[in-house]
Amino acid sequence: MESSASSTRREATRQKLYEAAVTLIAEQGFSATTVDEIAERAGVAKGTVYYNFASKSVLFEELLRHGVGLLTASLKDAAERTVLEGGSKVDALDAMIRAGLLFIDRYPAFTQLYVAELWRTNRAWQSTLMVVRQQAVAVVEDVLRAGVANGELSEEIDIPLTAAALVGMVLVAALDWQSFQPERSLDDVHAALSRLLQGRVSGSR
Numbered sequence: 001m002e003s004s005a006s007s008t009r010r011e012a013t014r015q016k017l018y019e020a021a022v023t024l025i026a027e028q029g030f031s032a033t034t035v036d037e038i039a040e041r042a043g044v045a046k047g048t049v050y051y052n053f054a055s056k057s058v059l060f061e062e063l064l065r066h067g068v069g070l071l072t073a074s075l076k077d078a079a080e081r082t083v084l085e086g087g088s089k090v091d092a093l094d095a096m097i098r099a100g101l102l103f104i105d106r107y108p109a110f111t112q113l114y115v116a117e118l119w120r121t122n123r124a125w126q127s128t129l130m131v132v133r134q135q136a137v138a139v140v141e142d143v144l145r146a147g148v149a150n151g152e153l154s155e156e157i158d159i160p161l162t163a164a165a166l167v168g169m170v171l172v173a174a175l176d177w178q179s180f181q182p183e184r185s186l187d188d189v190h191a192a193l194s195r196l197l198q199g200r201v202s203g204s205r
Contacts, residue, residue: 078098
């Protein structure tokens with residue numbers, strides 16, 4: 001059985017490989033990125049890549065699981081913290097928007113990759129991508145469902161589509177912010193999305 005020290009070491013190595021792979025693939029695409037380059041960027045031997053992952057495809061699939069897992073955990077944490085502090089379900093959704101923006105700000109290369117891969121249909125990891133996407137969206141669905149149940153949100157809302165729209169809004173707005181409006185602060189972007197969430201976009205008439 002693996003000792004806790006070697007397990008921690010292995011986890012640190014995998015983390016280095018994830019970071020190297022995500023940066024390279026974001027820069028030059030999946031097909032153009034070689035295992036040699038990933039190993040070199042991570043500062044490990046090529047054999048170490050294959051020791052941790054059976055192939056480049058498996059590494060990428062695990063990278064998607066790992067990244068979306070981190071996003072899902074941060075969304076869940078934001079919602080749970082808001083509830084503990086006595087906030088409403090809309091407050092919880094607002095906190096999740098901020099958590100999503102913070103995640104994307106911290107992992108911009110991963111987010112670009114994830115969004116790009118969502119639209120490809122011929123990849124071996126398409127089913128994995130759908131599963132991990134659903135995990136992130138499900139966290140938002142849970143909060144929407146609870147908001148409908150307690151009368152805070154309208155019973156007319158389409159929960160799966162609304163949850164997907166909120167996640168999509170955060171992803172696309174954040175990428176737009178980073179690519180075309182980098183001078184804006186995270187607070188600025190959050191405030192704009194918050195107004196959308198709370199229906200404060202229309203005039204006061």
